[in-house]
Amino acid sequence: MAATVKPIILLDVDGVLNPVARPGREGDPTELVLSDGTVSLVRRLARCGRIAWVSTWPADATASLESRLQLDEEPLRVTVSMRAEDIEEPTPKLRSVRRWLATKELLGEADWDAVVWIDDVLGSDAREWAHNHHQPVLLEKPAPAQGLSELHVVAVEVLTNDSPDD
Template sequence: MKPLILLDIEGVLNPVAHPNDDGESSERSLPEAKASLVRGLAKCGQIAWVSTSPEDLTEELESQLQLETEPVRVELEMRESDVDEPTPKLRAVTEWLARKDADGEAGWDALVWIDDVLGPDAYEWADGFSQPVHLEKTSPEEGLTKEQVASVESFVDGI
């Protein structure tokens, strides 16, 4: 088994918009350096999008990345009250993971969560989780770095 890698998009991968001919809509893609980092992560485990970005964006990114294993999409059932939490996605992610476990679909032995919004509540949750968890908090301006991918690789090698 491999870890599940919960991966945010905005503030982590920061896709770049490219205007279309119609001038209104735009396609978004990752710079090759970021795409290479995602491909490196995919060698460490199963990518799972944990993003509030529209589904068409994840489809565009998947098309660009051409990963061997198609990423999973975490259904984030957000509530208004989640916005006030230090880690707004934590409740929804916890519930999604519990549903997958209850349905016998939890085919991972550890978790990695990469996001630009991970508060103290996420670290407390990680410490009490039943499997090893590695959190990587990105700077929203810079996004995912090669050092962070190396940290994930080190975590995966150690489990």
């Protein structure tokens, strides 16, 4: 029997989860609303590993996602700090992701043995990074109009040897 892999699952919001943004009432933050199907897919991902948001949405907006998802473990948040030159890169968030992962390892907080990154903007630089990273990396790139699908989640389940029937 194959060993179980428990990855960190780096998850983008726009182009992947495709929430509907609803303005907050009376000074409340923007609420991000997900379809029931997307909620189900994210919950399956969370069974496979720890979720970490890799999004430029503010923390209060992703908190509204978390309240809807009701996951057993609170997602982490990758600090995405974009420089002007990052926008021109094939994968604008790559520098932030690399720095965040390295910091977690340095602090002894990296308790995962693989990395899954689900984002609609993953270019050749991300593929090169994944190929050279010291842990297994699975890159999943949903089409922005469709977002996260069954096929993406199944790929993660195969990597982690975790399927809905287990």
